[in-house]
Amino acid sequence: MRSASTLYRLEKRWSLVFIALPVIGFFTFTISAMVFSFWFSLTDFNPVRMETRYVGLENFRRLFADALFRQAVFNTFFLLISVPIGMFFGLLLSVYLQQKGAKNYALRLLYYLPAVSSVVAINIIFRYLFNGEFGLLNHLLNIDVQWLGTGRWPIKFAIIIRNVWAAMGVAMVLYLAGLNNIPASYYEAADIDGASIFQKFFMITVPLVRPISFFLIVTGIIAGMQNFADAQLLANGNPQGITVVYYIWVRGIDANRYGVASAASILLGAIIMLMTYVQFRRSSWVEVR
Amino acid sequence: MKRSFLSIMIVLIGLILLACNGDGNDLDDQGRVTISFFGWGSAEEQANFQTLVDRFMAENDDIRVVYSAVSADMYMRNLNNQMNNLPDVFYIPDTEFMPWADSGRLLPLDSYLSEAELERVWSRAISHYRYDRDSFTLGEGPLFALPKDLGPFAMVMNVDLFERIVAAKGLDMDRPDPSVPMTFSAFADMLESLKCQLRTVGGEDTCEGGQRIFGVTHYELAAAIYSNNANFFNDDATQQTITDPNFIEALQYIANLHLVHGVMPSPSEQANLNGFQRFMNGGGIFSFMGPWDMKGFWENINFEFDLIPLPVGPAEGAKSTAWVGSMGIAVSERSRQREAAVRLAKYLTIEEASQRMAYQLGQSVPNIIDIAEDDFLNNVELNGRQIMPLNKVMFLDIIRHNAHIAGHPRPTYFTYENIWFDDLFEALLPVFNGQITAQAFVNQYATTIQRDLDESNSYLN
Incomplete structure (x- = not known):
């Protein structure tokens, strides 16, 4: 028979798994997308081209x-x-x-x-x-x-x-x-x-x-x-x-x-x-x- | 318990990695290589291409083709999303060709083709897909795609509507000459005399109190510009030429069709119903069509339609010039089955079977000159409405050029980016609405379009 503390640790571990799923999803699909978006905003990224150049704030200038x-x-x-x-x-x-x-x-x-x-x-x-x-x-x-x-x-x-x-x-x-x-x-x-x-x-x-x-x-x-x-x-x-x-x-x-x-x-x-x-x-x- | 937890995690990660792993085998259990082919089109066109692909597989039992397609407006987005894992064979619209050829993502095809094979095809269609990556020059260098088709965008007439209005108004007017173009002014005058609000009373047509019929449903910008011996930029697309008086004259001609002559829908009316749909609905006498529209016209409308030459402008040296669109079929440079992929690309573009099927299904003018000039023109294995347009030689004249008729690629074929054209088109609305003249517009827009061209060209270094 398991002790209460063992069950507690077990539940805690599984709780981390359940919490981890949405957190990983959030970082993968939201935070990383935001980071990439910020990086792209400083480059001339075009998926067709093989190379990407850093252009600083040029995109913001173009935007306005x-x-x-x-x-x-x-x-x-x-x-x-x-x-x-x-x-x-x-x-x-x-x-x-x-x-x-x-x-x-x-x-x-x-x-x-x-x-x-x-x-x-x-x-x-x-x-x-x-x-x-x-x-x-x-x-x-x-x-x-x-x-x-x-x-x-x-x-x-x-x-x-x-x-x-x-x-x-x-x-x-x-x-x-x-x-x-x-x-x-x-x-x-x-x-x-x-x-x-x-x-x-x-x-x-x-x-x-x-x-x-x-x-x-x-x-x-x-x-x-x-x-x-x-x-x-x-x-x-x-x-x-x-x-x-x-x-x-x-x-x-x-x-x-x-x-x-x-x-x-x-x-x-x-x-x-x-x-x-x-x-x-x-x-x-x-x-x- | 700790162990079981770890085991579950390892299995999960293993499954994920397995799902991400591509199929490493090149041959299937029947010893065939598998290639992917990605295209676009309506359900009918997809069915036609599936038929072609099935025939190809029957004739090439060592190749299995997985064909998939999406609608035309979704195509480039889908293709871009597959950038790191491109299909072996795929469509490349000519307006997107330059950046793709420049990027090195397309396989050069010259070594897979013989002179004899190329000589049978329209030379314009072949040179259309040549690109020199060192000098950034179109029409020269390696061949990066084979032409799926050459599509002259010609002027089409609702023959029944024309004749009904002529009869209803008691006009003494013949159909426009099928081979000699009218001038801009003669065309506008003709449309003015055909103004009509068509109504049928007791079996008799009258031009009062009925549906407003427009002379022309819309006007292709490039068609008017090219037909007045003008262009959007110089030969290497580095300098704008919209300030050329010929350009301005052609632009004002389009605007005046609505503003002065009242024979074309206003921009707002065109937003309600686009020109093509208006023509299909019988709301206009003239419009524009490409060979790819033939099937739809055979099946979805019940009036007779035919082609006439585009009106020509008054500028010196002007010829009736339609834009000619095209679709290429390219092979990915990263394809692991290049030989099989090129075989499919050739089958779809320069094999007799596919070219006959293409015109018989109302999709395109054959790429093979002999088939175009014999079978296509003589309606071999076509019957009923399929023989329309009767003046289909117009399509060929636009491709071949003659004393009066010519064809020219769309302006976006010549530039790395297409944004400049989209922005120009939107900026032109005040001209078409009559808020500003064409002359005033080009004066104020010349620097903008030059900046856009410069941005586009900045990629070519």
């Missing part, structure tokens, strides 16, 4: 001289507008559904469907909807907007509309969970004080779901900064709708300029980390007092 990159950066930040808009509509929906009570599973399912649907399929369908010649949207609204065209703004608004639609469901589900945790007595007290529906919404609901808003905005911004599918499938490479990740794809994977693409990746990673850091530093605003 590239009008397409500047366009991609502007687009990426502009398209982040869809994050707060999606959260706002998600919150409205959740309040509405909560008031409807328990008989709203069909609606919840309906609004959440975009979150579990294929991004590729969604974008292809929206491409048909937004088509300027035979699209459903122009037809229903009796307008003539070339959503997918070469104009500066239409494709951006098309992407924002699509993203808001897709983000509402996730926000709604999370907000619903948050709303269920708000004691009804708060609203009853507000009713006694004669608060209007807007006052209750902005003075009770919005502050009490701040932790969820914080989570949604952090994850939304990170996801938005990494947006790729919209640029590739909905914008179909239209320069007015491309994002930084799409730029990394076309310059790195398509054009074999891995150095420039890696430089863009390093910059993007740094920006995301910085933005997340700032949000966490300012996270005191999520504390509910």
Whole structure:
């Protein structure tokens, strides 16, 4: 019969194995990729060529001289507008559904469907909807907007509309969970004080779901900064709708300029980390007092 | 327990190493060497090539070929991912040829080919895949790939649509001459007179209140530039030539087809539906096609189509010049089965059986001159819609050149990188949208394209 200490040591050893697997995976597929990416950003690495030259910060210079990159950066930040808009509509929906009570599973399912649907399929369908010649949207609204065209703004608004639609469901589900945790007595007290529906919404609901808003905005911004599918499938490479990740794809994977693409990746990673850091530093605003 | 833990770890590591290990045997149990062949294409093209590969294996029972393929847009990414373990035989698009030949990854093929074998093939197709690694010169030096095809990108006409509109508008107009090109202006004028919103009422066609038909669905940039005796750069691709007045004139001609004449979709309309699809849907009278489109046109559209010469610009010395694309079939320099791999590459490119199959399946113009000029032109073993386009001699004229017609490789064939062309094309949108003239555009873009060319050429030293 084994002693307790032997079992403890055995369990400890196996626990290290189980911990090691994801850690090794993380170092192999994430950390090493980041290190390689950083190294590539300082070289002219091209997989076709047999040799790789160290070029210092030349790739970063090329990056900022590239009008397409500047366009991609502007687009990426502009398209982040869809994050707060999606959260706002998600919150409205959740309040509405909560008031409807328990008989709203069909609606919840309906609004959440975009979150579990294929991004590729969604974008292809929206491409048909937004088509300027035979699209459903122009037809229903009796307008003539070339959503997918070469104009500066239409494709951006098309992407924002699509993203808001897709983000509402996730926000709604999370907000619903948050709303269920708000004691009804708060609203009853507000009713006694004669608060209007807007006052209750902005003075009770919005502050009490701040932790969820914080989570949604952090994850939304990170996801938005990494947006790729919209640029590739909905914008179909239209320069007015491309994002930084799409730029990394076309310059790195398509054009074999891995150095420039890696430089863009390093910059993007740094920006995301910085933005997340700032949000966490300012996270005191999520504390509910 | 400690021992069992160590044993498990050793077995796991052993399995991983085993999985990473390649097959060291060169012969299979039937005594055949195995080679890999990687290509691209639609499901139909893959099926055609599998048939060719099966025939090859039947005729070469000492070789087993493992054929795999992906879609065209995924191909280069896939090939790049296999860089350290390239297939024995693989496609190499001519627009990617220069960096690959320059890198030393492609096996020089001259020693495997006889003069007699090469003389049967279009000389342009052979020289297309020669590259001198010392002087960085295309068209000279060792042969690094064999041509899968030469693909002239010609102008195609929806004959039925043309005749319906001519009849509906009561025009006294013949079909464009099949061998003598129209001028830019004559072509634009013709398209203006063919403007139509086609509608069928009581079996009669009318040009009011119906579907808007575009004269031409889009226009190939290189086709207009080349056909006005201009180019994107000088002979060795070191100096841009977009400031040449001939270039500017050709560029403005394309823009004016939409802006002035209203006979071509705007850039936004082209983003809604690309020119090729619009043509297939019957939304345009003229468009562009390569020989690889023949099968799709035979099977997926129901109108008669035919080829006409590309319009020619007014510049002195200008000839109707289409771009000619090509795909090479290369052998990896690291292939352990070079002889077998070259045998397959030759079979797919310069053997009669494969060349006959290629045109009969509507994939390409035969590489072998005799088969192209006899069997292909005379529709041997073709019937029904397969004899279209009737004016298929146009494909050959573009390859052979004559007094009026010529062909020229795509601009990206001549440069190490292709980014300059992608960026140029995107930068041209304001010209095509009418926000800036071609003259103003080239004035402001000349330094950018020169910088891009310099960056591309920086690899060649």
